[in-house]
Amino acid sequence: MPGIKNSLEIFDKFIGIAKEIAKLPALVLPQYQDSAQDMYQICQKLLTSNENLSRWLYRFIYFDFRHPNAQSNFMTAVGEYRTMKNGPEFQQLKFSCSDIESVYYQHISSKIGDWFSNKQKMEEVEGIFKSLSEADAEMVSLTYDEVIHKLDAFIENVERFVDSGDFDNSERERLKFKTDSKEITSAFEKFSGELSVLVIKFAQIARVPVTIG
Secondary structure (H helix, E strand, O other), X not given: OHHHHHHHHHHHHHHHHHHHHXXXXXXXXXXXXXXXXXXXXXXXXXXXXXXXXXXXXXXXXXXXXXXXXHHHHHHHHHHHHHHHHOOHHHHHHOOOHHHHHHHHHHHOHHHHHHHOOOHHHHHHHHHHHHHHHOOHHHHHHHHHHHHHHHHHHHHHHHHXXXXXXXXXXXXXXXXXXXXXXXXXXXXXXXXXXXXXXXXXHHHHHHOOOOOOO
């Protein structure tokens, strides 16, 4: 799945360089406070979209077909999922690359040369931010073509079993879905943990409170 791997690699590289930036002694200086705040904003935007998508994925991956009210609970979850797909929340499953780019050019891009004196390293860092701000195709592929497509297929397949009260086959399909989604869920969990740390770290450096955005 080269498309997925490319998407996950963009996240991974950004998180790696964000960790390096967070450790820079100079970042605590007053002239870089706005830069730290913008790094906080970018990390928070990525974390929010990651969690929005993960929340729906995990809701079905860990659905409890043993629950006495499994049938009604599943139908409620499916109803809420389909309502989400027809509302504004659907677009929030993917972060806006243009928003990331806008934040980057406010107080970060002009400071890269101050933070990394090595030309090769500076170009590497700039390239990572450029890839993130131009990753619309990769993020669409990951979010909608991969995760949402798989969720849709799982729900459509399991609905007929749930309708007839066949929870053994429902559970079998859930386990298959969980197995097929292993690479993505592992990556999402890893990124969520790392981005959470970065959000807190950059907020501390910028001396701003962590807010819900």
